[in-house]
Amino acid sequence: MRQDGFRAEEIDTSRPHPARIYDYLLGGKDNYEVDRHAGDELAVAAPEVRIGVQANRGFLQRAVRYVVGSGVRQILDIGTGLPTSPNVHEIAQEAAPDVRIAYVDNDPIVNTYANALLSRSGATSVVLGDLRDPRAVVDHPEVRKVIDFDEPVALLLVAVLHFLTDAEKPGEVVATLRDALPAGSFLVLSHATGDFADRSDAQAVYKKATASLNLRSRAEVESFFDGFEPVEPGLVQVPFWRPDTEPSPRSGEIGFYGGVARKA
Ligand SMILES: C[S@@+](CC[C@H](N)C(=O)[O-])C[C@H]1O[C@@H](n2cnc3c(N)ncnc32)[C@H](O)[C@@H]1O
Numbered sequence: 107m108r109q110d111g112f113r114a115e116e117i118d119t120s121r122p123h124p125a126r127i128y129d130y131l132l133g134g135k136d137n138y139e140v141d142r143h144a145g146d147e148l149a150v151a152a153p154e155v156r157i158g159v160q161a162n163r164g165f166l167q168r169a170v171r172y173v174v175g176s177g178v179r180q181i182l183d184i185g186t187g188l189p190t191s192p193n194v195h196e197i198a199q200e201a202a203p204d205v206r207i208a209y210v211d212n213d214p215i216v217n218t219y220a221n222a223l224l225s226r227s228g229a230t231s232v233v234l235g236d237l238r239d240p241r242a243v244v245d246h247p248e249v250r251k252v253i254d255f256d257e258p259v260a261l262l263l264v265a266v267l268h269f270l271t272d273a274e275k276p277g278e279v280v281a282t283l284r285d286a287l288p289a290g291s292f293l294v295l296s297h298a299t300g301d302f303a304d305r306s307d308a309q310a311v312y313k314k315a316t317a318s319l320n321l322r323s324r325a326e327v328e329s330f331f332d333g334f335e336p337v338e339p340g341l342v343q344v345p346f347w348r349p350d351t352e353p354s355p356r357s358g359e360i361g362f363y364g365g366v367a368r369k370a
Pocket of ligand 1: 124125128210211212214236317
């Protein structure tokens with residue numbers, strides 16, 4: 107047993123995990139040699155990847171502040187990732203202390219770390235769940251403990267849908283979640299794209315990982331917002347979504363689209 111409560115034999119260090127690669131690229135410590143190797147390969151295949159993941163976190167922070175500022179008090183964050191400062195509940199509760207959050211991720215490592223590190227105040231749930239089974243996520247008792255689906259919800263699908271293949275029908279997944287949300291709810295979504303550079307080498311890195319990287323075009327990503335009304339400025343590269351500082355000169359290279367939309 108390690109000090110952090112993990113039994114070492116439960117940790118799969120034979121293959122890179124998306125959550126741990128992302129943690130490494132963000133400068134975190136919750137990763138293994140296999141993840142660092144994949145992260146370094148990614149940085150060769152896509153030299154902007156480190157500023158890209160930082161820009162994605164910046165988008166997430168601005169979007170959470172926006173939805174909380176619009177009055178939403180419940181957040182369903184699917185594809186949470188390993189805890190990283192500031193976490194979604196910290197951003198949201200700084201703006202409004204009464205916000206409740208359900209964190210859902212299909213990686214047991216994320217689940218364990220999140221359970222250990224996140225507040226157990228009753229306002230936050232941490233759930234091991236899979237986006238590919240959206241009905242099970244919505245019906246999960248730990249999700250229901252903090253999320254009332256009769257009140258507006260901010261659904262966060264940030265840098266996660268690109269881990270679903272077309273065969274896993276990401277459009278139907280989002281539609282199932284949308285149909286569970288009442289009017290006044292928001293979708294906050296970001297997604298990797300190859301629209302700005304050929305990123306097939308980056309996709310090749312993920313072939314060795316526990317999930318594939320499925321880059322999608324602007325039109326494909328926009329289709330995930332069907333049934334929602336876009337919030338200005340619509341779908342843009344993440345640094346350009348309501349920036350609070352001047353976007354860096356390299357922002358145009360970043361291969362993440364992001365947008366926020368409201369269910370009428
Ligand atoms: C790149 S991280 C994004 C973390 C955070 N949302 C952010 O944008 O900063 C992607 C996360 O999605 C999770 N994930 C991948 N496929 C998933 C699935 N089918 N269901 C739930 N979570 C998934 C991974 O385990 C990982 O923690």
